[in-house]
Amino acid sequence: MATLKETLTSKFRHKAFWAITLTLFMVAYNVSVMPAIMSPLARDLNASVGSIQGILVVFSLTTASFAPTTENLCGFYGRTxxxxxxLILYGIGIALTSLSPTIGILAISFSLLTGLAATPLISTPWAIAESMYGGEAEEQTTLVLVLASVLGSLSGGILGGFIAYHLGWRWAFAPSVSVLIFIFRLQRSLPNQIIPSPQPIDWFGGLLSFLGLSSxxxxxxxAGEFGWWAPKREFAIGNMIIPPFAISIVPTLVAVGVILLGFFGFWQRRQAQRVGASLFRVGLLRRRGFVFGMFAAMVHTLIVTGVQFNLFQFVPLALSLNPFRTALAIMPYxxxxxxxxxAVVKYLSLGSRIAPKYIVCSGIALLAVGIGVLYSSLHPQISPLELMPGLIIMGIGSGLFLSYISVLTFSSASVVDKPQCPGxxxxxxxxxxxxxxGILGTALIFFTSQSIVDRVLQKLGKTLSTVQRLEVISKLQETLQTFSQAEIGTVLANKVPPSVYPSLQSINLNAATLGIRNSLLIALMLTIVCFILTTGLPKYPSCRSS
Structure with a gap:
């Protein structure tokens, strides 16, 4: 059995290995750099935290929605x-992002153009690793690719924050451009393992999947602007209010999306039976291990992304730190x-004595412990040192979870279905x-707004009816999500009575602390859901032939 050092040394000689590893590093860097440069970006473009959050959400929307069609295009034209x-579109998108004069152009260049281009850049490394390596080497390569994404996220937060603080947020994208140029030189070494197929592209299936996921x-x-169920305000196109009854647009859009994805699944089944063009084999979703692992990984991503996003909003307020020092405060995770x-990659033989499933389960359990420790440590006068224990435990848990989750999930698929897994x-x-x-970020804004309103009313010795109180909270949420930092200060100064204004900073800090603590409680409940899902995983990676 080859050692990790021997295996990786042989891989390092392949340009293709570097190409796929650096690609995942680059994409992860650019996604994680956005929260790190949020404050200077919002000030420079006169934007709000909510608008930047929306840009990141739409980026994920575009990348996810176009993924099935991308796999279809790879099968028709070849993956390389x-x-x-x-790569070309991604480079153009990042260049336009760094040069954006307004938040609207930033949204188009990063969310749409870069998000669209990122789809094949995310799926190709996993597909090539599957074709180039097998057995233990494939498992080790999978872990290295996960590590590349993690290091990209780490670099985006720390290096991006450092550059934004010293040179400006536009320069924070320069490292990824340098990596992109290097990948261009290596891409010729990538094997075009998918032979172009004469089968036509499933444009109708692609449209259904895109519209469903987009909705x-x-x-x-x-959700943050219009409400999860009860409408905070009406959604209208022209003079037509949608929906024409008293619920928010959010459940309407989600329901439409689910219906469209149902039609998409029916269409895929029909195309497979007729041997027609299809985006992927729906039979893959019948694999219990794949479905459980896929959703367990999704919930884990939901938790860590939401917690980190909220920390990037809370820490600068609580500790008065710039983006670089904020990234350093969150760095322990x-x-x-x-x-x-x-460590898991180096001592991979542990998998023969400890079932990988148990490592994954212990990882999510430690993540829950870390969130609990972080929750107990939060208070208005918190220091970076007090954040460290919870973040370290969370990092250990996520490291253990990520070490085997994709390996176990993909191994549940048959040999025929396995190429469809990344898609x-x-x-x-x-x-x-x-x-x-969306969920944890909205929770932070909601509980913070609620606390600010209640504390101001308490300071004034006044009470409001339930309806009036909810209206005020809703308006404050909208203000926090749609106004820039300077505008928020001006609005609060004009709206809050003079007797309350001297205490406003303390009120805001205590409210933000309560908001993030409540969002952590939600994250803690989600770890239970994730743990339950991991129980459906196989104990060891298995090789299926049918």
Whole structure:
């Protein structure tokens, strides 16, 4: 049995290995750099935290929605050609993002153009690793690819925050551009393992999947502004109010998305029976281990993305830190996770004595413990040192969870279905990322707004009816999500009575602390859901032939 050092040394000689590893590093860097540069970006473009959060949600929407069609295009034109086009579009998107003069152009360039281009860049590395390596080497390569994504996220937060603080947020994208140029030089070494098929492209199936996922993602993205169920305000196109009854647009869009995805599943089954063009084999979703592993990974992504996003909003307020120092305060989680991953990769033989399933389950249990420790440590005068224990435990848990979750999930698929795994697995992870920012981010804003309103009323010695109180909370939520930092200060100064204004900073800090603690309680409940899902995984990776 080859050691990890021998295996990786042989891989390092292959340019293709570096190409796929650096690609995942680059994409992860650019996604994680956005929260790190949020404050200077919002100030420079006169934007709000909510608008930047929306940009990240739409990025995930675009990437996930186009994934099935991308796999279809790879089968028709060849994966390497689609990957090369994706690199070109990605480079243009990142360049336009760094040069954006307004938040609207930033949204189009990053969310739409870069999100679209990122789809083949995310799926291709996993597909090529599957074709180039087998057995233990494949498992080790999978862990290295996960590690590349983690290191990309770590670099985006720390390096991106450092550059944004010293040179400006536009320069924070420069490292990824340098990596992109290097990948261009290596892409010729990628094997075009998918032979172009004469089978026509399933454009109708692609349209159904795109509209279905888009409807769900847009609905989630609008939850903070329009409400999850009870409408905070009406959604109208022209003079037509949608929906024409007293619920929010959010459940309507989600329901439409689910219906469209149901039609998509029916269409795929019909195409498979007729041997027609189809995006992927629906039979893959009948594999219990694959489905459980896919959704367990999605919930984990939801938790860690949402918690980190909220920390990037809370820490600068509580500790008065710039983006770089904020990233350093949150770094214990991002640093511990890759260390644990490297340890698991190095001592991969542990898998023969400890079932990988148990490692994954213990990882999510430790993540829950870390969230609990972080919850207990939060208070208005918190220091970076007090954040460290909870973040370290969370990092250990995530490292253990990520070390085997994709290996166990993909091994549940048959040999025929396995190439389709990334086309389903990766979009679901993007969905988890969007849900994390949507659910936990919205929870932070809601509980913070609620606390601010209640504390101001208490300070004034006044009470409001339930309806009036909810209206005020809703308006404050909208203000926090749609106004820039300077505008929020002006609005509060004009709305709050002079007797309360001297205490406003303390009120805001205590409210933000309560908001993030409540969001952590939601994250803690989600770890229970994730743990239950991991019980459906196989104990060891299995090789199926049918």
């Amino acid at each position: 050609r689609v990957f090369g086009i994706g 769900i993602f847009v609905g989630i993205g609008l 991002n640093l511990t996770m890759p260390i644990v991953l490297v 389903i697995y990766n979009p679901i992870q993007n969905l988890g990322s969007s849900l994390g920012r």
